[in-house]
Amino acid sequence: MSIRDIVEGKKQWRAHMARVKALPPDYRIVYKEMQTYLFKVGPLDLPDGPLLPGIVDFFEGGAATGKGVLELIGNDVAAFCDDLIKESPTRADALRESIGGRSNPAEQ
Structure with a gap:
């Protein structure tokens, strides 16, 4: 990844966050909750x-x-997020795969 890619990525992220800040307060709150949840378990x-x-x-x-x-999304924000990412490989999937790929020392 070059420095230009990093700078461009930061510009895009700032523009994205400016759009988020322009949303009404209730939308911003829910977006932040969704963002936090998705960064923990998301794709x-x-x-x-x-x-x-x-x-x-x-x-x-x-x-x-x-x-x-x-x-728009219902009362369960996490369920809405889960529906959005149900077909995407997630961090949890990657972790399960990495753990499953190793031999279990207890079985040896």
Whole structure:
């Protein structure tokens, strides 16, 4: 990864976060919760993938129509996030694979 890639990535992230800050307060709160959850359990390509910008697009559309954020996603934010990533390889999957790839010392 070159320095240009790093700088470009930071520019894109700042632009993304500026869009988040422009959302209504209830949308920002839910977005931050979703972001925290997804960074813990989410897909491996989360920082560079289309998921987070897609969520902002979805929220911008909902805010433009005057809907509350919970009207869009429901009351269970984690379940909504899980539905978004159900087909993506996650950090948990990578961890399970790495643990499963090693021999268990207790079995030897």
